[in-house]
Amino acid sequence: MAASAPVTGRRIGDVILDVQNITLRFGGVKALTDISFDVREHEVRSIIGPNGAGKSSMLNCINGVYQPQEGQITFRGKTFRHMNSRQVAEMGVARTFQNLALFKGMSVLDNIMTGRNLKMKCGLLAQAFRLGPAEREEIRHREFVERIIDFLEIQAWRKTPVGRLPYGLQKRVDLGRALAMEPQVLLLDEPMAGMNVEEKQDMSRFILDVNDEFGTTIVLIEHDMGVVMDISDRVVVLDYGKKIGDGTPDEVRNNPEVIRAYLGAEH
Ligand SMILES: Nc1ncnc2c1ncn2[C@@H]1O[C@H](COP(=O)(O)OP(=O)(O)OP(=O)(O)O)[C@@H](O)[C@H]1O
Numbered sequence: 001m002a003a004s005a006p007v008t009g010r011r012i013g014d015v016i017l018d019v020q021n022i023t024l025r026f027g028g029v030k031a032l033t034d035i036s037f038d039v040r041e042h043e044v045r046s047i048i049g050p051n052g053a054g055k056s057s058m059l060n061c062i063n064g065v066y067q068p069q070e071g072q073i074t075f076r077g078k079t080f081r082h083m084n085s086r087q088v089a090e091m092g093v094a095r096t097f098q099n100l101a102l103f104k105g106m107s108v109l110d111n112i113m114t115g116r117n118l119k120m121k122c123g124l125l126a127q128a129f130r131l132g133p134a135e136r137e138e139i140r141h142r143e144f145v146e147r148i149i150d151f152l153e154i155q156a157w158r159k160t161p162v163g164r165l166p167y168g169l170q171k172r173v174d175l176g177r178a179l180a181m182e183p184q185v186l187l188l189d190e191p192m193a194g195m196n197v198e199e200k201q202d203m204s205r206f207i208l209d210v211n212d213e214f215g216t217t218i219v220l221i222e223h224d225m226g227v228v229m230d231i232s233d234r235v236v237v238l239d240y241g242k243k244i245g246d247g248t249p250d251e252v253r254n255n256p257e258v259i260r261a262y263l264g265a266e267h
C-alpha cells in the first residue's frame, strides 16, 4: 500500500523519534515533568499510566498540538521545539485521537480521503471542478483510499455515513484516515477504548499488520494491559506527569514502582 517497499519481517532500526526532557505546564498544573524516551524505527512503543498521567499530553507535544515549556523532540535527526501540527504531519507523523475526530455525516470513503489532503497538489477549486490534472490526481488518491478500505476490511461500509457505524468501526475508520497520510510514525491514542474483546482483537491485528507490512513505527497509548503486554516491544510508564518505568513488557511488569502506581489507581 505505501509507496515505499514493503518491509519483510520486523527489523527494529535506529532511533526515529527522540523525546528529550519535555516539561509541559498548564498554569499551575505540571502535566509532564522532564520526560525523556526514544522510539526506534519499526517498533511498537507503548505509553501507559493511570488517568491523568500525561499520556495524551505527551502525544500532543510530539505532534505539535501543545508547545512544551522545556525540552525538545528529534524526529529523523531533525530537532524541533516549536513545530505546528501541519509541519509535524508533513514530516511523516500521523495521529488518531482518544475522542474520535471524524466527520460523522460524511461517508467512510470521504473521511479517509481527508487524510490525503496533505498529499494533494492541486487546489481545492481545481478539484471541485474536476479540471484536468486535478481529476487524475483525485482518481489516484481514491484508489489509494480504496486500498486502505480493503486492508481494514470495511468495504461493506465505504459509502455509509460514519455517524451510523458502531463505535468499533468508527475507530477503524479513524485509523484509516491516519494511514491515508502514509505516515512513518503513527501515534494511536487509545484506539481500543470502549471496544469489546472481539473488536480489540481485530484492532490489535490491524495495528500489528500496519507495523509488519508497511514497517510503520507505532506509538500506542492503551489502558488494556493484556493488549499492551502482547503487542509492544517496549513500554514507557507515566504517573502524575513523571516517567516511572521504561523497558520491555516483562521489565515494566516487574518494576515495583509501576506495580505501586497501578495498585493505587482505579484500573
Ligand atoms: N488543555 C489542557 N488544559 C489544562 N490542563 C490540561 C490540558 N490537557 C491536559 N491537561 C491536564 O494535564 C494532565 C494530564 O492529562 P492527559 O490528558 O495528558 O492525561 P492522560 O494520561 O491522557 O489521561 P487519560 O488516561 O484519562 O486519557 C491532567 O491533569 C489534565 O487535566
Ligand SMILES: [Mg+2]
Pocket (backbone or CB within 6 Å): 055, 056, 057, 098
Ligand atoms: Mg488521554
